[in-house]
Amino acid sequence: MAIDIDDSSGVTWVNTALIGAQAAYLLDRLHLDPDADVSILLVDEDEMARLHVEWMDEPGPTDVLSFPMDDLRAGDPSGPRVEGILGDIVLCPTVAAKQAEAAGHPADVELALLLTHGVLHLLGHDHAEPEEHERMFSLQAELLQGWLAVPR
Numbered sequence: 001m002a003i004d005i006d007d008s009s010g011v012t013w014v015n016t017a018l019i020g021a022q023a024a025y026l027l028d029r030l031h032l033d034p035d036a037d038v039s040i041l042l043v044d045e046d047e048m049a050r051l052h053v054e055w056m057d058e059p060g061p062t063d064v065l066s067f068p069m070d071d072l073r074a075g076d077p078s079g080p081r082v083e084g085i086l087g088d089i090v091l092c093p094t095v096a097a098k099q100a101e102a103a104g105h106p107a108d109v110e111l112a113l114l115l116t117h118g119v120l121h122l123l124g125h126d127h128a129e130p131e132e133h134e135r136m137f138s139l140q141a142e143l144l145q146g147w148l149a150v151p152r
Contacts (some may be wrong), residue, residue, distance in 0.1 A: 002037040003027075009042040011093040013107060016042075022112055022147055026119045031075025031145060033083040038122070040088050040115070041090045048092040063099060064114040065090040066121035089118035109148070116144050 003023045005016045018041060027036055036038035043051070048061035057098060091114055093107070100110035120136055120143075127133040 002035060004037070004039045005042070006039070007042040009044050009046070009091075009093045011042070011044075011097075013097075014042055014093050014111070015108065018108070018152075019111070019115060021121070025147055025150065026143060027086070027115060029146065030119070030123065031077055031079070031081055032072065032086065033081035036072070036082065036084060036086050038087040038119070042093055043090055045092060048090065048095065051067050051090060061092050063092055063095045063110075064118045064121075066118045068122045068124070072123060076151040077086075084145075086119075087122045089115065089122065090142060091115065091118065109143055112138070112147060113144055116140050116147070135144050 003020050005020055007014055007016050015061075023038060023040060027038065033066060048065075049059070050060045051065055052058050052060065055067075056062070067088040067090075069087040072082050072084050072086055075082040093111060095112040096114055097107040100107040103110065117140055120140055125132070125136040125139070127134040127136045
């Protein structure tokens with residue numbers, strides 16, 4: 001699996017090795033080929049705010065942005081693994097930390113949730129409509145629960 005991680009967030013609590021391991025876990029669980037490419041960028045709030053305006057035309061920093069490349073979809077457990085370039089995920093650890101505090105859980109759990117959310121967006125999931133929202137957030141919860149149960 002070609003997982004590329006670039007951390008320019010300036011945050012010291014981020015564990016890029018753990019993020020890479022989670023990305024590999026997610027791609028495996030979603031039946032993607034071991035050579036599928038994904039890039040994960042960790043940025044500060046200023047850079048996230050810039051990207052948020054540029055790509056979503058919305059002000060201020062957000063928690064996660066996803067930029068799909070090959071329009072891949074999750075594979076089937078009985079079929080061949082899906083190959084290609086999944087795309088880029090941009091995470092903002094400082095926004096994640098604020099959300100974690102508000103939600104009452106650790107910042108690394110929030111970051112894991114956001115990475116899961118970003119991967120699902122790369123695979124074409126959306127949450128604009130109620131039915132899509134239910135499907136995406138159900139799968140997100142299942143994947144996150146599985147990841148958090150993995151011994152470290």
